[in-house]
Amino acid sequence: MSTNNVLVVAEHLDGQLKRISFECVTAAAEIAGSLGGQVQAMVLGTSLPAALAEQLGQAGAQTVFTADDGSLQDYAPERFAQVVADTVRRADPAVVLFGATARGRDLAPRVAAKLGVGLASDCTGFAVKDGRLVITRPMYAGKAIAQVALQSSPQMATVRPNIFPPAEVAPDRQEATIEPVAVGEIAAGAVVEEFQAKGGDRPELTEANIIVSGGRGMGGPENYVVIEALADALGAAVGASRAAVDAGWRPHSDQVGQTGKTVSPSLYVACGISGAIQHLAGMRTSKVIVAINKDADAPIFKVADYGIVGDLFDVVPALREAIRELND
Amino acid sequence: MNIIVCMKRTPDTATKIAVKDGQIDPACLDTWIINPYDEYAIEEALQLRDRAGEGKITLVSIGPPEAQETIRKGLAMGCDEAVHLVDDAFAGLDPLGAAKVLAAAIQKVGDFDLVYTGWKGVDEDHGQTGIYLAEFLGLPHVSMVVKIDDIGDGEARVEREVEGGHELVRTSLPAVFTAQKGENEPRYPTLRGIMGAKKKPFQTWSAADVGLDPAGLQPVQEILSVTLPPQRQAGRIVEGETVEEKARELARLLREEAKVI
Ligand SMILES: Cc1cc2nc3c(=O)[nH]c(=O)nc-3n(C[C@H](O)[C@H](O)[C@H](O)COP(=O)(O)OP(=O)(O)OC[C@H]3O[C@@H](n4cnc5c(N)ncnc54)[C@H](O)[C@@H]3O)c2cc1C
Numbered sequence: 001m002s003t004n005n006v007l008v009v010a011e012h013l014d015g016q017l018k019r020i021s022f023e024c025v026t027a028a029a030e031i032a033g034s035l036g037g038q039v040q041a042m043v044l045g046t047s048l049p050a051a052l053a054e055q056l057g058q059a060g061a062q063t064v065f066t067a068d069d070g071s072l073q074d075y076a077p078e079r080f081a082q083v084v085a086d087t088v089r090r091a092d093p094a095v096v097l098f099g100a101t102a103r104g105r106d107l108a109p110r111v112a113a114k115l116g117v118g119l120a121s122d123c124t125g126f127a128v129k130d131g132r133l134v135i136t137r138p139m140y141a142g143k144a145i146a147q148v149a150l151q152s153s154p155q156m157a158t159v160r161p162n163i164f165p166p167a168e169v170a171p172d173r174q175e176a177t178i179e180p181v182a183v184g185e186i187a188a189g190a191v192v193e194e195f196q197a198k199g200g201d202r203p204e205l206t207e208a209n210i211i212v213s214g215g216r217g218m219g220g221p222e223n224y225v226v227i228e229a230l231a232d233a234l235g236a237a238v239g240a241s242r243a244a245v246d247a248g249w250r251p252h253s254d255q256v257g258q259t260g261k262t263v264s265p266s267l268y269v270a271c272g273i274s275g276a277i278q279h280l281a282g283m284r285t286s287k288v289i290v291a292i293n294k295d296a297d298a299p300i301f302k303v304a305d306y307g308i309v310g311d312l313f314d315v316v317p318a319l320r321e322a323i324r325e326l327n328d
Numbered sequence: 329m330n331i332i333v334c335m336k337r338t339p340d341t342a343t344k345i346a347v348k349d350g351q352i353d354p355a356c357l358d359t360w361i362i363n364p365y366d367e368y369a370i371e372e373a374l375q376l377r378d379r380a381g382e383g384k385i386t387l388v389s390i391g392p393p394e395a396q397e398t399i400r401k402g403l404a405m406g407c408d409e410a411v412h413l414v415d416d417a418f419a420g421l422d423p424l425g426a427a428k429v430l431a432a433a434i435q436k437v438g439d440f441d442l443v444y445t446g447w448k449g450v451d452e453d454h455g456q457t458g459i460y461l462a463e464f465l466g467l468p469h470v471s472m473v474v475k476i477d478d479i480g481d482g483e484a485r486v487e488r489e490v491e492g493g494h495e496l497v498r499t500s501l502p503a504v505f506t507a508q509k510g511e512n513e514p515r516y517p518t519l520r521g522i523m524g525a526k527k528k529p530f531q532t533w534s535a536a537d538v539g540l541d542p543a544g545l546q547p548v549q550e551i552l553s554v555t556l557p558p559q560r561q562a563g564r565i566v567e568g569e570t571v572e573e574k575a576r577e578l579a580r581l582l583r584e585e586a587k588v589i
Pocket residue numbers: 214215216217218240241242243244255256257258259260261271272273274275276277278279282292293294295298310311312313341364
């Protein structure tokens with residue numbers, strides 16, 4: 001029989017916890033509240049700043065497991081998964097949460113495999129019924145929403161970014177108990193040696209609050225300056241349809257849709273995008289959708305909250321100008 | 329270079345999902361394709377094999393008898409042989425169960441340098457099976473691979489997609505890679521490929537053939553119910569005399585009404 005605790009495996013970059021980790025703490029607090037257990041957290045790395053565990057405590061974790069070891073400098077899935085699995089066995093939580101990020105989606109299945117348990121991916125909601133989780137997760141790129149249960153213990157899930165509000169760091173909260181985790185020598189066949197940044201300082205698509213996307217209607221790679229200018233006026237990320245990516249105008253990492261990124265920003269501006277079912281699958285959960293298209297019959301208008309029928313090369317610069325006026 | 333590609337048939341991405349009795353209506357799933365990410369895996373494998381000038385690509389796929397048609401498409405693209413895992417016990421597998429079956433089958437195939445899976449199936453969107461599989465095979469994995477920079481004797485350097493860029497990963501081989509869409513465009517089968525596919529080795533294995541007890545394959549992930557997402561309503565077309573007027577009105581609405589800018 002496990003404890004009723006919920007363990008968050010936190011993620012950090014450049015000495016800072018990622019926002020998703022605080023979002024996971026929020027989800028964990030909800031679940032732990034219903035189960036009558038504690039929120040716990042875990043961080044792994046080399047020479048971890050004390051602030052990481054401190055902030056997780058101030059966000060609501062009552063116990064923070066820290067695996068601080070020279071061998072955890074570079075990410076190595078087998079090694080990291082072993083350390084997490086060992087900690088899970090020791091802490092015996094009812095639920096383990098990871099962010100549904102490139103890292104979390106890589107690590108969680110390896111941990112689940114080591115523990116021989118199931119895992120729910122990219123979850124958007126949790127409820128507790130008769131002491132077990134009922135998990136909400138989109139399938140078919142959001143064309144269907146499933147309620148799932150895991151018949152293995154601990155129940156493991158990755159949490160979709162931008163769904164839960166990040167837990168607030170309250171400096172006057174009671175301090176968390178820090179539990180150092182011993183790390184032995186663990187062989188790893190695969191090791192991350194380097195990170196190559198894409199460059200540019202626009203926000204990351206999956207994390208962005210506003211996205212401006214361009215499709216085949218952009219006409220060519222050089223024309224993206226038009227939507228980049230709008231994006232920059234809004235502090236937005238730039239996305240693309242598959243047609244634009246397949247034409248080689250934009251990198252695949254910019255693709256929104258069923259075979260690209262699933263995004264749910266508060267504002268999604270689709271420029272020169274017709275609104276194919278595969279594109280809609282990736283952005284239909286955006287809070288507000290704006291469509292700019294010269295074809296009044298384009299399907300994108302059927303899901304858009306606001307639309308302008310017109311040539312994007314006239315409309316987009318005018319919109320940027322209007323936003324600039326508004327901000328002055 | 330011998331490569332095993334795990335391939336799943338998935339409903340066409342253009343499928344309109346319908347729900348019946350609280351689950352996905354099987355009747356709406358009527359057109360099937362090779363899971364798009366598995367197609368990227370196949371294309372990568374074909375290019376690796378052809379660059380190496382030797383080796384073979386084995387497709388391994390769990391699916392109902394009708395999946396044979398989709399598996400043959402993979403052979404028509406240029407893969408060398410296929411193993412089709414068919415058993416009543418394989419209906420409704422979750423990623424944990426699928427990985428157990430794939431691991432047993434791959435061990436039986438044997439003699440490989442690389443296992444390629446898609447990073448996720450575009451059906452239930454788990455994105456797990458390849459990583460479970462790596463653990464069960466006792467191999468390293470690299471997920472969301474977009475590029476193979478270098479692959480040689482017992483070692484490879486590959487790039488995986490992460491937020492804001494790429495991670496460069498060094499791994500020993502054999503390993504399991506899960507394919508994200510990279511720079512390669514999956515090829516279309518040629519007429520010759522389609523004809524040739526009929527003559528390629530094609531084996532059908534049951535749970536017993538790979539030494540598995542169906543009792544160990546019960547899904548631990550249970551789909552309690554499925555609903556459709558709330559429909560979006562068409563909103564309003566912003567009108568105005570000039571483009572500038574329309575744009576100003578839209579900006580105002582986004583700030584005052586929608587409160588998103
Ligand atoms: C297996 C599979 C997976 C797929 N996955 C994805 C996916 O993940 N994401 C995705 O996006 N697609 C995906 N697709 C492709 C999808 O079916 C569509 O082909 C694609 O989304 C179309 O892109 P688009 O809207 O940019 O182009 P189009 O459909 O060609 O639309 C271009 C639009 O631009 C408008 N336009 C042209 N010029 C202007 C102008 N000057 N001003 C204003 N408007 C203008 C036109 O009226 C038109 O509506 C997938 C397809 C398949 C088969």
